[in-house]
Amino acid sequence: MITHAMEDYLKTVYLLQEGQKKVSTSAIAQQMDVSAASVTGMIRKLAAMGLLNYASYHGVELTEGGKKIAQEIIRHHRLLELYLVEIMGFTWDKVHDEADKLEHVISEEFEERMSEALGHPTTDPHGHAIPAKDGALQEVAYETLTKVDAGSSATVQHVNDNDPEMLRYLDQLGILPSTVIQVVSKEPFNGPLRLRIDQTEHFVSREVAGNVFVAAPGKEAN
Amino acid sequence: MITHAMEDYLKTVYLLQEGQKKVSTSAIAQQMDVSAASVTGMIRKLAAMGLLNYASYHGVELTEGGKKIAQEIIRHHRLLELYLVEIMGFTWDKVHDEADKLEHVISEEFEERMSEALGHPTTDPHGHAIPAKDGALQEVAYETLTKVDAGSSATVQHVNDNDPEMLRYLDQLGILPSTVIQVVSKEPFNGPLRLRIDQTEHFVSREVAGNVFVAAPGKEAN
DNA sequence: AATTATATTTAGGTACTCCTAAATTTTTAA
DNA sequence: TTAAAAATTTAGGAGTACCTAAATATAATT
Numbered sequence: 001m002i003t004h005a006m007e008d009y010l011k012t013v014y015l016l017q018e019g020q021k022k023v024s025t026s027a028i029a030q031q032m033d034v035s036a037a038s039v040t041g042m043i044r045k046l047a048a049m050g051l052l053n054y055a056s057y058h059g060v061e062l063t064e065g066g067k068k069i070a071q072e073i074i075r076h077h078r079l080l081e082l083y084l085v086e087i088m089g090f091t092w093d094k095v096h097d098e099a100d101k102l103e104h105v106i107s108e109e110f111e112e113r114m115s116e117a118l119g120h121p122t123t124d125p126h127g128h129a130i131p132a133k134d135g136a137l138q139e140v141a142y143e144t145l146t147k148v149d150a151g152s153s154a155t156v157q158h159v160n161d162n163d164p165e166m167l168r169y170l171d172q173l174g175i176l177p178s179t180v181i182q183v184v185s186k187e188p189f190n191g192p193l194r195l196r197i198d199q200t201e202h203f204v205s206r207e208v209a210g211n212v213f214v215a216a217p218g219k220e221a222n
Numbered sequence: 223m224i225t226h227a228m229e230d231y232l233k234t235v236y237l238l239q240e241g242q243k244k245v246s247t248s249a250i251a252q253q254m255d256v257s258a259a260s261v262t263g264m265i266r267k268l269a270a271m272g273l274l275n276y277a278s279y280h281g282v283e284l285t286e287g288g289k290k291i292a293q294e295i296i297r298h299h300r301l302l303e304l305y306l307v308e309i310m311g312f313t314w315d316k317v318h319d320e321a322d323k324l325e326h327v328i329s330e331e332f333e334e335r336m337s338e339a340l341g342h343p344t345t346d347p348h349g350h351a352i353p354a355k356d357g358a359l360q361e362v363a364y365e366t367l368t369k370v371d372a373g374s375s376a377t378v379q380h381v382n383d384n385d386p387e388m389l390r391y392l393d394q395l396g397i398l399p400s401t402v403i404q405v406v407s408k409e410p411f412n413g414p415l416r417l418r419i420d421q422t423e424h425f426v427s428r429e430v431a432g433n434v435f436v437a438a439p440g441k442e443a444n
Numbered sequence: 445a446a447t448t449a450t451a452t453t454t455a456g457g458t459a460c461t462c463c464t465a466a467a468t469t470t471t472t473a474a
Numbered sequence: 475t476t477a478a479a480a481a482t483t484t485a486g487g488a489g490t491a492c493c494t495a496a497a498t499a500t501a502a503t504t
Contacts, residue, residue: 005461025482038462040483045460057469057482088335101327107320113310227491247452260492262453267490279452279499 002049004104007073008032009042010051013062014070022059071131076103076111078124078131081161083114085125092125093167126167127158127177127213145181145209146193153182154214166211174198175212224271226326229295230254231264232273235284236292244281297353298325298333300346303383305336307347314347315389348389349380349399349435367403367431368415375404376436388433396420397434 012031016023025043029036047054051066062070080099084090090098115121115133122130148154156179159170174197175181184201185194192203234253238245247265251258269276273288284292302321306312312320337343337355344352370376378401381392396419397403406423407416414425 003460026480034461035463036482037464037484042461044483084332088332088339090331090335094331098329098332102324105323105327109312109316110306110310110320113312117310225490248450256491257493258452259454259494263491266453 002069005042006046006051007069007104009039009046010062010066010070011073011077013052013060014067014074017062022061024059028060071136073103075131075133076106078128079111079114079118079121080106081124081126082118082121082130087114087117091168092161092171093164095125096161096164123177124161125177126161127156128161142213142215145183145195145212145214146206148181148183148214150183150186153180155180157213157215159213160211163211166208169208170212173202173204181212181214224291227264228268228273229291229326231261231268232284232288232292233295233299235274235282236289236296239284243283245283246281250282293353293358295325297355298328300350300352301333301336301340301343302328303346303348304340304343304352309336309339313390314383314393315386317347318383318386345399346383347399348383349378350383364435364437367405367417367434367436368428370403370405370436372405372408375402377402379435379437381435382433385433388430391430392434395424395426403434403436 009028009032012028013023016027016031025036025039028043029039032039043052043054043060046052046066047060050063051069052060052062054060077099080102081092081095084095084098085092111133124130142157145154145156156175156177158177159167159175161167170176179197182196183193184196187194190206192205193209195202195204195209231250231254234250235245238249238253247258247261250265251261254261265274265276265282268274268288269282272285273291274282274284276282299321302324303314303317306317306320307314333355346352364379367376367378378397378399380399381389381397383389392398401419404418405415406418409416412428414427415431417424417426417431
């Protein structure tokens, strides 16, 4: 039997795995806010179930079976976030925590009816791709706003969704998926960035800018 | 900390308590499909938390605190059932199981937005009263269809919601809350009842009729 | 009132998920 | 290449919720 906790581990590994192949025990522990010892224990169980490959001391990698479960949970999460915003009228800073609880308990029919009500969407309120029912998540190459050169413009692809206060701040600045931002200045070194958003200039800390992801140079938001 | 399992016990005791004051260990065990030993263990914990009063070997009774939590869960459950039917398009036989999972994880905001979308309803799809946000559940006196005299008519108040197959059967017969049913004949003894529903006569087993609750004589559905 | 039947509790155990502290392995750096 | 630092695993333990089997209390019956 697959438990809610197991689903959470698979989801976390899947999201950390993007880009890299192997994911370390400590990366999982940090992301989930549990001890490394707890991660080792759960990893061994998931490996025994054939949901990930595990070489002691050398990290994990999801199997196809593990990926499938992770994608289902991520699909639930992102459909829920969009449903909560579009149909139920939640603000985008509240939906992550609600979806984190609901994603493990909704039925396939609930998932299907949400998808239908939303017209089978492909992106959640924070700009993350919603995996298809069967399928894979086609991720694009991203970089954070801090990497954009002074003078250049970039289009927001997605923002981190796990910090409600951060989301309220970004909303206030007008930073949403598909917003176009010009980096006016990156001076002084490691100081706040000077950004032009919708005709207005703002100073934004590098920490905040690190939560905003834009299309890599030469690529555009779709 | 109050867990999902504790919420389930409190809900069960609350619903079994209607009418009687004390609820027995075995009644809870049967209703929840767990062993009597498990019930004793949980009861002791809930009593220690002040959520119910417990005299060893003599059953339990919810305290005001326990009642409040039970009512909140029942409000969640019944609002969810109605939301799933009215807004999401579920059939009434599917919503009980879905609501049983969701009722423990939705936030107060989720509850409030459902209630608003539904126009602050007072009855769920099976005819059960939805407790008010603060408050109590004003239950009416009910009796099952099997108790209605031959020749008399009665208005359906509510039906048991925990058996999907039964609900599909009742739906097919046209037995819903507010349906008027005439009991044509109760012969032979302990055999099926002969009912007139919307101009048509049907034979319905006493077991099925035991799942249909009607207003007590002299009372009417509201 | 004594005996039988039923209901309930206690005892002992399993599975899940988490923890801290100690031991071990791997990586980094002198 | 060896010693120190960092990461990971193992060992031992806690809390939750369930189980079966045995003991005990209550209720029913003769």
